[in-house]
Amino acid sequence: MRFEERVQKFEYKLNDTDDQIVEYIIKNKKDTVQLSIQSLAAKLFTVPNTVTRLSKKLGYDGFSQLKNRLKDELQTTDRDQVADNLHHNIQRTLSLLDPEKIAMVNRMIQDAGRVLFFGVGDSLPFCEMMVKHLKIVGKAAEYYIHRHEMIHEISHLTGDDLIFFISLSGETPQVLEMAELCRQRGVAIVSLTHFSRNSLQQLAVVNLYCYSPKLMLNEHNITDKTPLMIVIRLLSEHYWNLSSA
Numbered sequence: 001m002r003f004e005e006r007v008q009k010f011e012y013k014l015n016d017t018d019d020q021i022v023e024y025i026i027k028n029k030k031d032t033v034q035l036s037i038q039s040l041a042a043k044l045f046t047v048p049n050t051v052t053r054l055s056k057k058l059g060y061d062g063f064s065q066l067k068n069r070l071k072d073e074l075q076t077t078d079r080d081q082v083a084d085n086l087h088h089n090i091q092r093t094l095s096l097l098d099p100e101k102i103a104m105v106n107r108m109i110q111d112a113g114r115v116l117f118f119g120v121g122d123s124l125p126f127c128e129m130m131v132k133h134l135k136i137v138g139k140a141a142e143y144y145i146h147r148h149e150m151i152h153e154i155s156h157l158t159g160d161d162l163i164f165f166i167s168l169s170g171e172t173p174q175v176l177e178m179a180e181l182c183r184q185r186g187v188a189i190v191s192l193t194h195f196s197r198n199s200l201q202q203l204a205v206v207n208l209y210c211y212s213p214k215l216m217l218n219e220h221n222i223t224d225k226t227p228l229m230i231v232i233r234l235l236s237e238h239y240w241n242l243s244s245a
Helices: 003-009 016-027 037-043 048-057 063-074 086-096 099-111 121-135 147-154 173-185 199-203 226-244
Strands: 115-118 141-143 162-166 188-194 206-210
Touching: 003 016, 003 063, 016 037, 016 048, 037 048, 048 063, 086 206, 086 226, 099 162, 099 188, 099 206, 099 226, 115 121, 115 147, 121 141, 121 162, 121 226, 147 173, 162 173, 173 188, 173 199, 188 199, 188 226, 206 226
Parallel strands: 115 141, 115 162, 162 188, 188 206
Antiparallel strands: none
């Protein structure tokens, strides 16, 4: 996983100081791999322990491993990247799954008064599936198909409720419309999208990711939904265990 991807995966853990260090590293990768941890900390007016903590937040063993991985990235060309296929998509999705974030989302679901799910098109069955998985253990959850029904339900949500949006692109107009309504009402939003920077994640308080880039064949959308299923299943299994504890 490249440095920028780690930052996106773990950004919910980062503070303002971390963001400043990250920004410097992204802009100065070639210089960073030549610096000692003391030199980098001095450049950023911080201390080595802060750099070490950031490295571990991003999933590295420490700053030395961070530098070694950066060196590898600098030596990698676009032609070295693996082509998208089922195995690759599954492996990338598994690498994106963060147990701490899964636990965080399930605690939010457990604590919420109402939990609503919303998606359109090919995402809708996954909303239905998640609702069924929650109802198995007695958690009240709903999903809605029609726009006017969803708007009506959102108008009755409060700050104690939670809404979960599923959109691989994160740019589906109907989903963004509902997410904006929820934001205006102060309702917590969880998003599940393909691993990319998108509009939906900017509205959510927690972002879950799978790796499922858009794929077209003969003008048909054949985007792999297996990664989406993996996240839904893992989230459900964790919630079942949480509920039975």
